[in-house]
Amino acid sequence: MNIDLKNLTIEKAHDSLKAGEYTVLDLANAYLKVIKEKNSELNVYLEVYVDVMAQAERAQAMFTDGSATLMTGIPVALKDNMLFEGHVASASSKILENYKATYDAGVVAQLKSQGAVFLGRTNMDEFAMGSSTESSAYGITRNPINPDYVPGGSSGGSAAAVAMNGALVSLGSDTGGSIREPASFCGIVGLKTTYGTVSRSGIISMGSSLDQVGPMTKTVADAEILFNVINAYDAMDSTSVPTGKRVSTTTTLKKRIGVPRAFVSTEGVNQEVLKNFEESCEKLKNAGYEIVDVSLSLLKYSLPAYYIIMPAEVSSNLARYDGIRYGLSSEGDKLFDVYAKTRGAGFGKEVRRRILLGAYVLSHGYYDAYYNKAVKVRDAIRNELQEVFKEVDAIITPTVPTLPWKFGEMSKDPVSMYLADIYTVGANIAGVPAISVPSGFSESGLPIGLQITAPHFAENTLFTIGKDFEKLV
Amino acid sequence: MHLEDMKKLAVMARIDMGDEELESMAHDFDAVFAYVDQIREFDGNSNPESGKAPTDHLLHNIMREDVVTNTTGACTDKILAEMPKTQDGYLKVKQIL
Numbered sequence: 001m002n003i004d005l006k007n008l009t010i011e012k013a014h015d016s017l018k019a020g021e022y023t024v025l026d027l028a029n030a031y032l033k034v035i036k037e038k039n040s041e042l043n044v045y046l047e048v049y050v051d052v053m054a055q056a057e058r059a060q061a062m063f064t065d066g067s068a069t070l071m072t073g074i075p076v077a078l079k080d081n082m083l084f085e086g087h088v089a090s091a092s093s094k095i096l097e098n099y100k101a102t103y104d105a106g107v108v109a110q111l112k113s114q115g116a117v118f119l120g121r122t123n124m125d126e127f128a129m130g131s132s133t134e135s136s137a138y139g140i141t142r143n144p145i146n147p148d149y150v151p152g153g154s155s156g157g158s159a160a161a162v163a164m165n166g167a168l169v170s171l172g173s174d175t176g177g178s179i180r181e182p183a184s185f186c187g188i189v190g191l192k193t194t195y196g197t198v199s200r201s202g203i204i205s206m207g208s209s210l211d212q213v214g215p216m217t218k219t220v221a222d223a224e225i226l227f228n229v230i231n232a233y234d235a236m237d238s239t240s241v242p243t244g245k246r247v248s249t250t251t252t253l254k255k256r257i258g259v260p261r262a263f264v265s266t267e268g269v270n271q272e273v274l275k276n277f278e279e280s281c282e283k284l285k286n287a288g289y290e291i292v293d294v295s296l297s298l299l300k301y302s303l304p305a306y307y308i309i310m311p312a313e314v315s316s317n318l319a320r321y322d323g324i325r326y327g328l329s330s331e332g333d334k335l336f337d338v339y340a341k342t343r344g345a346g347f348g349k350e351v352r353r354r355i356l357l358g359a360y361v362l363s364h365g366y367y368d369a370y371y372n373k374a375v376k377v378r379d380a381i382r383n384e385l386q387e388v389f390k391e392v393d394a395i396i397t398p399t400v401p402t403l404p405w406k407f408g409e410m411s412k413d414p415v416s417m418y419l420a421d422i423y424t425v426g427a428n429i430a431g432v433p434a435i436s437v438p439s440g441f442s443e444s445g446l447p448i449g450l451q452i453t454a455p456h457f458a459e460n461t462l463f464t465i466g467k468d469f470e471k472l473v
Numbered sequence: 474m475h476l477e478d479m480k481k482l483a484v485m486a487r488i489d490m491g492d493e494e495l496e497s498m499a500h501d502f503d504a505v506f507a508y509v510d511q512i513r514e515f516d517g518n519s520n521p522e523s524g525k526a527p528t529d530h531l532l533h534n535i536m537r538e539d540v541v542t543n544t545t546g547a548c549t550d551k552i553l554a555e556m557p558k559t560q561d562g563y564l565k566v567k568q569i570l
Contacts, residue, residue, distance in 0.1 A: 414505060
């Protein structure tokens, strides 16, 4: 059985499965074969689940009894921070090395009910803290486009899985760009959804007011199909927006797109990235879109605000890993020693750094100067964006200001790595959806992405513009 | 940042860390705050977008019906299996008082 995995889409796979050209088991086996060939070099999957064939058989039965949907039998990779009952979910940390999920994440339950087949869990930056997957406790993941380069992060494994044809689609999570940046670096599509649309239940928390799960796929149409399944209210997530309130202010498209010029030409942006972005603007003009300059003077404060809000939430969220109820537990004479030794042995460098940063910005004497200020800035950024969205359907920028980098290049100074999030983090701060779509390659053959940002709940705008753009690249 | 301040933070965060790592992290902190301090430029009083409460969906109270939704014992074994130490179906911890 020879299936063309490189050009496969959800719809093509569904048609073939329905017509009986191949079975769900054949399809899963085709992906498992690729994983077997490539995973030892690229380190994309931390584990291939032992029950893939059992899942595939259940999905095949749905084709037999006529209950199959578009997602039935579709091989999906899960980021290692998503709970799948009975399977290890470690957030690529030593502290959860052997932790077996006791329940399904909301998104896992939704996809399970449709008969999707989970192939395995993918490598990521430890607790999703990083932009290169280099902070995983289980080794680096290599970029399938060029193995000398990072795949981006933190959902680097999920991006690489799709890019290497080791899964048809995958799920990632995005707190400051962790879906869109690796999608851009691996030459695929990545969607960060509107805050509150996709369940966070069973996703190992990083920054709860920022985290969102979303699809990573080869095409915009596939991202739309996957989004339509996970775009659902979940009572187990207290910030899940009730169905009736998921209303976009966009009714009909003006076919007008805004470019925040001053923000795009930020200091340190790579010239090839900038040139590629200008070409993308031209392509959209040729496709009938009006490209206008917009002023977003506050967007530049997104990243500083993020590096206050996110560590603050990290330091609170990660307090739960204390060696008492689950996960790693180190011996100690007193209770305090059990906590400190467990956390000292279980957390890697970047995680410790962010927990301490969070403890600092929340501490007495600095709370007003940092956390309270950051929350005010956040409201102002969201309001400013909403004003601009009265004039334009969407805003475009490059996804990342740099090309993918080589291993170790960014590890000397944490701020240089943090700056990779400069264009993506605004969508998390404001809670709006944004998609990264491949926009071409650098001279050295490294992928570049275009980021499109839309108002709250206007994912459809991203799909429309994304599909139009995809045809032109 | 001074080493003594970093030591206090490590205690607050309940993470066992050596002086060498804390020294090096103090330098990282200086670099991070040199960047983050940009936020001080933002003048909340003069910016027209500041102080307007968000009018969208994000702020509303979440209440749940006070009803039992699970069967007693349905999850107990799965949860116990993840605990480092148990005794007779209970989590075993160090004496606290």
